Amino acid sequence: MEGSGSVVGLEVLSEAECLGLLSRGCVGRVGFVVGGRPQVLPVNYAADERGVVVFRTAATSLLTAVAHQPVAFEIDGVDPAHRTGWSVAVQGQASELAEPGTPAGDRLRSVTEITGAPGQRDRWFAIEPEIVTGRRLPVHGLDASAGWYEGILG
Amino acid sequence: MEGSGSVVGLEVLSEAECLGLLSRGCVGRVGFVVGGRPQVLPVNYAADERGVVVFRTAATSLLTAVAHQPVAFEIDGVDPAHRTGWSVAVQGQASELAEPGTPAGDRLRSVTEITGAPGQRDRWFAIEPEIVTGRRLPVHGLDASAGWYEGILG
Numbered sequence: 001m002e003g004s005g006s007v008v009g010l011e012v013l014s015e016a017e018c019l020g021l022l023s024r025g026c027v028g029r030v031g032f033v034v035g036g037r038p039q040v041l042p043v044n045y046a047a048d049e050r051g052v053v054v055f056r057t058a059a060t061s062l063l064t065a066v067a068h069q070p071v072a073f074e075i076d077g078v079d080p081a082h083r084t085g086w087s088v089a090v091q092g093q094a095s096e097l098a099e100p101g102t103p104a105g106d107r108l109r110s111v112t113e114i115t116g117a118p119g120q121r122d123r124w125f126a127i128e129p130e131i132v133t134g135r136r137l138p139v140h141g142l143d144a145s146a147g148w149y150e151g152i153l154g
Numbered sequence: 155m156e157g158s159g160s161v162v163g164l165e166v167l168s169e170a171e172c173l174g175l176l177s178r179g180c181v182g183r184v185g186f187v188v189g190g191r192p193q194v195l196p197v198n199y200a201a202d203e204r205g206v207v208v209f210r211t212a213a214t215s216l217l218t219a220v221a222h223q224p225v226a227f228e229i230d231g232v233d234p235a236h237r238t239g240w241s242v243a244v245q246g247q248a249s250e251l252a253e254p255g256t257p258a259g260d261r262l263r264s265v266t267e268i269t270g271a272p273g274q275r276d277r278w279f280a281i282e283p284e285i286v287t288g289r290r291l292p293v294h295g296l297d298a299s300a301g302w303y304e305g306i307l308g
Binding site for chain 2: 027029030031032033036037038039040041042070071072073074076085087089091
C-alpha cells in the first residue's frame with residue numbers, strides 16, 4: 001500500500017502532518033471514474049480538521065459524476081526547507097451537499113474560502129475521508145530550483 | 155466534456171499549448187483504478203513531442219497496476235503573466251516498457267531526465283495519449299500570490 005512504511009525511499013507522513021497540509025492547501029486534484037475510465041481534474045478546495053474535503057463545480061462538469069462514488073483526492077508541493085516534495089492522498093466517498101444556506105452549506109462556508117473558477121458553479125461536493133496518507137520524497141531538480149518550478153509553473 | 159469549448163468560465167488550451175506544457179513539466183499525477191477505486195499518485199515524468207508520458211516506479215508500488223489499463227495523467231501550474239492557473243489532462247492507455255537498454259529504453263532516456271524518488275524504481279511505463287485537453291482558469295488567491303503558493307508549497 002502506498003503511504004505505508006514500506007514505500008521505497010519515501011518518508012511516510014503522520015496523519016497529523018497530512019491533515020495539516022490538507023487544511024492549508026487550496027488547490028488539489030480529484031481522481032474519479034467515468035464510464036470505467038479514470039479522470040483527474042484540479043479544483044479549488046478547502047478541508048476541515050478531520051480531512052473532509054469540499055469543492056464545488058458546474059452542473060455541466062464531469063466532476064458531478066463523483067456523487068456517491070469512491071474518489072481520490074491529492075495535493076502535493078515542495079518543502080524548500082528539506083529540499084523535498086510531499087504529497088497527501090485522501091481516499092473516500094464523495095457526496096453532493098445541500099445548497100449553501102442549509103446547515104451543511106453554512107458549515108462549508110465557515111471552513112472554506114473556495115472561489116473556484118468563474119461562472120455558475122453551484123454544485124457542492126464533499127469527500128468523506130476513509131484513508132489519508134502522505135509521503136515526503138526527494139524532488140528532481142530542486143537543488144537548481146528551476147527544475148521543480150518549471151514543472152509547477154509551466 | 156471537460157476541456158471542450160463549453161467549459162464554464164475557462165479558456166480552452168490548444169493541443170499545441172498542451173503538448174508544450176507537457177514537454178516542459180517534470181511532476182505530474184497519474185490517475186488509475188485499483189479494485190474499482192480511483193487512485194491519484196504524483197510522479198516525476200517526461201513527455202515527448204507527441205505527448206507520450208513516461209515515468210518509472212518501484213515494483214512494490216500501486217502504480218504497477220496501470221499496465222494495460224486506461225489511465226489519466228494531469229499537470230497543472232500557475233501562469234504569473236496572466237494571473238491564472240492552467241491544467242493539462244492526458245487520457246490514454248498505459249503500458250510497461252522494456253528495460254532501458256532496449257530501443258524503447260534508449261528512446262526513453264533520450265527524452266527524459268526522470269530521476270524519481272530514491273530506491274529501486276526499475277519498472278518503466280508509458281502512457282500513449284488518446285485525448286489531450288487543457289484549460290486556463292483564474293486562480294483564487296493569485297493576486298495575493300501567497301494564496302496559490304500556500305496551496306502548492308504547503
